[in-house]
Amino acid sequence: MTSGVDLGRPQAQAVGSDEDVVRVRQLVRTVAVAVKLSLVDQTKVVTAASELARNTLVYGGGGTVEVAVVDNGRRTGLRIVFVDSGPGIADVDLALTDGYTTGGGLGLGLSGARRLVDEFDIQTTPGQGTRVTITKWSR
Amino acid sequence: MERVPILKIGDILLVSIQVDMSDQTAVALQEDLAERIVETGCHGVIIDITALDIVDSFVGRMLSTIASISRVLDAETVVVGMRPAVAITLVELGLSLNGIRTALNVERGMELIAIERADEPYDERDDGPIPEPTASP
Incomplete structure (x- = not known):
């Protein structure tokens, strides 16, 4: 790698x-x-x-993003975890609906992101924060 | 914060986005462009996104907003140079880019604006009286 990114370990980026x-x-x-x-x-x-x-920044009030290379034996891919300690999401199903927004955006962030990846997991606790994990595998 | 330069070529403003835009840069571009349209009286805006490797919902919304603002200020906006992978991703993301005209490259974008302006029924050309609106049944 010429970019100097060490892929052997997860890369973290603060989002503020x-x-x-x-x-x-x-x-x-x-x-x-x-x-x-x-x-x-x-x-x-x-x-x-x-x-x-952007959700981590705007709704979560900032947080961290961690990017890691993953391997399931057959394929490699990347897994990205977005963590914030913001207000959490009261109704996840609603938040995942196209067009639903509380922030004045288009309401496509969460639902659209889910469509663009292979695996999508969201854990949120009102008052404590949100953790979104996505995975994309190489074909 | 970086600012995106706006070039005037004849009656057209050309914006070639060459940086990975932060949201603030995108908002600043909206405002700068509105000012330049009024200042120059240009009737066309071409936004070249050849160098953009992604268009997310924020940038997509910015493009729609620019198109709307331009229209209110009597200018047509054409977005040119979208990469195939960006187009595929935009559609899957669910962005429809409402009200945005697109063309494959700058040259075709300019042609499109020229055609649009030529079709305007009530422009300022001195070629006879304004036609009577045809009565609709």
């Missing part, structure tokens, strides 16, 4: 500003290229990461 969302995109892009995702899959996972990192 707009520019950090850009850094998350760049980190995810680097790892997605390294695990040889197709161009379309790279684009999908970077877009999903952009949506979720």
Whole structure:
């Protein structure tokens, strides 16, 4: 790797500003290229990461993003975890509905991100925070 | 914060986005562009996104908003240069880019704007009286 990113261990990026969302995109892009995702899959996972990192910033009040290479024996991929200690999500099903928003956006962030990845998990506790985990496998 | 430059070419404003835009940069571009449209009286805006490797919902919304603002200020907006992978991702994300005209490249975008302006029924060309609206049944 020429980028200097050590893929042997998870890479963490704090999310506290707009520019950090850009850094998350760049980190995810680097790892997605390294695990040889197709161009379309790279684009999908970077877009999903952009949506979720923005959620971490805007709704979660900031947090961290961790990107790791994963291997299930047959395929490699990347797993990204978005953690914040914000207000949490009261109704996850509602939050995952297309067009639902509390932030004045388009309401596509969470639901759209889920469609762009292979695995999507969300754990949230009102008053304590939210943890979203996504995985994209190479084909 | 980086700012996206806006170039004036004839009657068209050309915006070529070359940076990985933060949300603030995107919002600033919206405002800068509105000011430049009024300042220059340009009737066309071309936004070249060839260099963008993703368009997420925020940037998508910015493009729609720019198109709406331009229309209110009497200018047409055409988004050009979208990469195939970006188009596929946008559709899957669920973004419809409402009200946005697209073209494959800058040249075709300019043609499109020229055609649009030529079709305007009530423009300022001095070629006779404004046609009577045809009565609809």
